[in-house]
Amino acid sequence: MVLWIKALHVFFMVAWLAGIFYLPRLFVYHASTEDANVKAQFSIMEKRLWFFVTPFAILTAVFGITLIYLYGVAWFKASGWLHVKLTLLFAIYGYHIYLYRLMKAFERDDNKHSSKFYRILNEAPVLLLLAIVILAVVKPF
Secondary structure, three states: OOHHHHHHHHHHHHHHHHHHHHHHHHHHHHHHHOOHHHHHHHHHHHHHHHHHHHHHHHHHHHHHHHHHHHHHHHHHHHOOOHHHHHHHHHHHHHHHHHHHHHHHHHOOOOOOOOHHHHHHHHHHHHHHHHHHHHHHHHHOO
Protein backbone atom coordinates (compact mmCIF):
# COMPACT_ATOMS: atom_id res chain seq x y z
CA MET A 1 0.00 0.00 0.00
CA VAL A 2 2.83 2.41 0.82
CA LEU A 3 4.18 2.15 -2.73
CA TRP A 4 0.76 3.06 -4.16
CA ILE A 5 0.56 6.10 -1.90
CA LYS A 6 4.11 7.07 -2.86
CA ALA A 7 3.33 6.65 -6.58
CA LEU A 8 0.25 8.88 -6.28
CA HIS A 9 2.25 11.45 -4.30
CA VAL A 10 4.89 11.61 -7.05
CA PHE A 11 2.28 11.68 -9.84
CA PHE A 12 0.34 14.60 -8.36
CA MET A 13 3.59 16.44 -7.59
CA VAL A 14 4.70 16.14 -11.23
CA ALA A 15 1.30 17.27 -12.53
CA TRP A 16 1.21 20.20 -10.09
CA LEU A 17 4.71 21.43 -10.85
CA ALA A 18 4.22 21.11 -14.60
CA GLY A 19 1.37 23.58 -14.24
CA ILE A 20 3.15 26.05 -12.01
CA PHE A 21 6.19 25.95 -14.28
CA TYR A 22 3.96 26.89 -17.22
CA LEU A 23 1.92 29.61 -15.50
CA PRO A 24 4.77 32.16 -15.29
CA ARG A 25 5.51 31.46 -18.96
CA LEU A 26 1.97 32.65 -19.68
CA PHE A 27 2.74 35.71 -17.55
CA VAL A 28 5.78 36.41 -19.79
CA TYR A 29 3.54 36.55 -22.85
CA HIS A 30 0.79 38.40 -21.01
CA ALA A 31 3.23 41.11 -19.87
CA SER A 32 4.55 41.45 -23.43
CA THR A 33 1.25 42.32 -25.11
CA GLU A 34 -0.72 45.54 -25.29
CA ASP A 35 -3.74 44.07 -27.12
CA ALA A 36 -6.77 44.04 -24.79
CA ASN A 37 -8.27 40.94 -26.43
CA VAL A 38 -5.02 39.02 -26.10
CA LYS A 39 -4.71 40.12 -22.45
CA ALA A 40 -8.24 38.88 -21.79
CA GLN A 41 -7.42 35.53 -23.40
CA PHE A 42 -4.27 35.16 -21.32
CA SER A 43 -6.24 35.93 -18.15
CA ILE A 44 -8.67 33.13 -18.98
CA MET A 45 -5.83 30.70 -19.71
CA GLU A 46 -3.99 31.62 -16.51
CA LYS A 47 -7.06 31.26 -14.33
CA ARG A 48 -8.00 27.90 -15.84
CA LEU A 49 -4.46 26.59 -15.42
CA TRP A 50 -4.16 27.77 -11.81
CA PHE A 51 -7.48 26.19 -10.83
CA PHE A 52 -6.62 23.04 -12.77
CA VAL A 53 -3.32 22.46 -10.94
CA THR A 54 -4.36 23.58 -7.46
CA PRO A 55 -6.14 20.28 -6.69
CA PHE A 56 -2.88 18.53 -7.65
CA ALA A 57 -1.08 20.66 -5.05
CA ILE A 58 -3.63 19.60 -2.45
CA LEU A 59 -3.42 15.92 -3.40
CA THR A 60 0.39 16.09 -3.31
CA ALA A 61 0.12 17.25 0.30
CA VAL A 62 -2.55 14.69 1.19
CA PHE A 63 -0.50 11.76 -0.10
CA GLY A 64 2.72 13.15 1.39
CA ILE A 65 1.14 13.54 4.82
CA THR A 66 -0.31 10.04 4.46
CA LEU A 67 3.20 8.69 3.80
CA ILE A 68 4.56 10.43 6.89
CA TYR A 69 1.70 8.98 8.93
CA LEU A 70 2.28 5.45 7.56
CA TYR A 71 6.03 5.56 8.19
CA GLY A 72 5.44 6.77 11.74
CA VAL A 73 6.60 9.41 14.21
CA ALA A 74 9.96 7.75 14.95
CA TRP A 75 10.82 7.68 11.24
CA PHE A 76 9.74 11.31 10.87
CA LYS A 77 11.92 12.45 13.79
CA ALA A 78 14.94 10.53 12.47
CA SER A 79 14.61 11.82 8.88
CA GLY A 80 16.54 15.08 8.86
CA TRP A 81 16.45 15.16 5.07
CA LEU A 82 12.65 15.21 5.23
CA HIS A 83 12.61 18.28 7.46
CA VAL A 84 14.70 20.17 4.90
CA LYS A 85 12.51 18.84 2.07
CA LEU A 86 9.37 20.04 3.85
CA THR A 87 10.91 23.48 4.34
CA LEU A 88 11.64 23.71 0.61
CA LEU A 89 8.18 22.39 -0.11
CA PHE A 90 6.61 25.18 1.94
CA ALA A 91 8.54 27.59 -0.28
CA ILE A 92 6.97 26.00 -3.38
CA TYR A 93 3.49 26.27 -1.84
CA GLY A 94 4.27 29.93 -1.11
CA TYR A 95 5.33 30.31 -4.75
CA HIS A 96 2.02 28.75 -5.81
CA ILE A 97 0.11 31.31 -3.73
CA TYR A 98 2.29 34.13 -5.06
CA LEU A 99 1.42 33.07 -8.62
CA TYR A 100 -2.24 33.39 -7.67
CA ARG A 101 -1.66 36.97 -6.50
CA LEU A 102 0.14 37.79 -9.75
CA MET A 103 -2.66 36.19 -11.75
CA LYS A 104 -5.22 38.35 -9.95
CA ALA A 105 -3.12 41.48 -10.67
CA PHE A 106 -3.14 40.61 -14.39
CA GLU A 107 -6.89 40.03 -14.16
CA ARG A 108 -7.31 43.58 -12.79
CA ASP A 109 -4.90 44.87 -15.48
CA ASP A 110 -2.61 45.92 -12.64
CA ASN A 111 0.60 44.10 -13.58
CA LYS A 112 3.69 45.87 -12.21
CA HIS A 113 6.40 43.56 -13.58
CA SER A 114 8.22 43.13 -16.87
CA SER A 115 8.34 40.01 -19.01
CA LYS A 116 11.98 39.61 -17.88
CA PHE A 117 10.80 39.39 -14.24
CA TYR A 118 8.44 36.57 -15.20
CA ARG A 119 11.19 34.75 -17.12
CA ILE A 120 13.31 34.73 -13.98
CA LEU A 121 10.31 33.81 -11.83
CA ASN A 122 9.64 30.91 -14.20
CA GLU A 123 13.10 29.43 -13.65
CA ALA A 124 13.47 29.92 -9.88
CA PRO A 125 11.45 26.91 -8.62
CA VAL A 126 13.44 24.49 -10.77
CA LEU A 127 16.31 24.72 -8.29
CA LEU A 128 13.95 24.03 -5.41
CA LEU A 129 12.59 20.99 -7.24
CA LEU A 130 16.12 19.71 -7.88
CA ALA A 131 16.95 20.00 -4.18
CA ILE A 132 13.70 18.29 -3.17
CA VAL A 133 14.27 15.37 -5.55
CA ILE A 134 17.86 14.94 -4.34
CA LEU A 135 16.70 14.97 -0.73
CA ALA A 136 13.91 12.46 -1.38
CA VAL A 137 16.02 10.04 -3.42
CA VAL A 138 19.51 10.32 -1.89
CA LYS A 139 18.40 11.05 1.71
CA PRO A 140 21.83 12.55 2.49
CA PHE A 141 21.23 12.85 6.24
